[in-house]
Amino acid sequence: GESVGLHLPTLSVQEGDNSIINCAYSNSASDYFIWYKQESGKGPQFIIDIRSNMDKRQGQRVTVLLNKTVKHLSLQIAATQPGDSAVYFCAENKNSGYALNFGKGTSLLVTP
Amino acid sequence: DTEVTQTPKHLVMGMTNKKSLKCEQHMGHRAMYWYKQKAKKPPELMFVYSYEKLSINESVPSRFSPECPNSSLLNLHLHALQPEDSALYLCASSAHPMYEKLFFGSGTQLSVL
Numbered sequence: 001g002e003s004v005g006l007h008l009p010t011l012s013v014q015e016g017d018n019s020i021i022n023c024a025y026s027n028s029a030s031d032y033f034i035w036y037k038q039e040s041g042k043g044p045q046f047i048i049d050i051r052s053n054m055d056k057r058q059g060q061r062v063t064v065l066l067n068k069t070v071k072h073l074s075l076q077i078a079a080t081q082p083g084d085s086a087v088y089f090c091a092e093n094k095n096s097g098y099a100l101n102f103g104k105g106t107s108l109l110v111t112p
Numbered sequence: 113d114t115e116v117t118q119t120p121k122h123l124v125m126g127m128t129n130k131k132s133l134k135c136e137q138h139m140g141h142r143a144m145y146w147y148k149q150k151a152k153k154p155p156e157l158m159f160v161y162s163y164e165k166l167s168i169n170e171s172v173p174s175r176f177s178p179e180c181p182n183s184s185l186l187n188l189h190l191h192a193l194q195p196e197d198s199a200l201y202l203c204a205s206s207a208h209p210m211y212e213k214l215f216f217g218s219g220t221q222l223s224v225l
Binding site: 031089 | 143156162167168204210217219
């Protein structure tokens, strides 16, 4: 099966709330992880990345948490906005770091 | 310029046609990628070029033929495709081949009739 997956296929949140999107991975050798956002009709857009020597990394309104013990990755979006509605993919490095393997994706819907 | 540009945006072709997808980046990136994405599925890796040399081929059928004429350009030549090859074909680039974030183009939506 896929080595990267997501717990929830869809997530609906109200505007202004915080969103948490989860991702599980099975390859304990993975050491680089990325979150991408994909809007309809567009290619994936980089959000934030984290390497395995870190547990947490923050960006603008986003935070990625990495728990290597349970092989779990999460993306937190603060004060979710309608423009955040999209499909979110987590990805891990594969082929010894030469490429990325994508998880199934979570569809985030922000309601007013 | 921080874009990966793909042409055409849409392509319809018959099973006997030969067509090419084109990808261009001017960020000085030394790795380029082709991914295939079916509707409501994650992107799947097809090919990786590292310093203009093919470094990874994910067992892609020979009816897909990649080409990297120079460090800025990546082509995907298509011949004798099947209807199940209909998908969004995404090109991406990264500054270096390993452990780097990928920048994606908007893709070519391909329909094979």
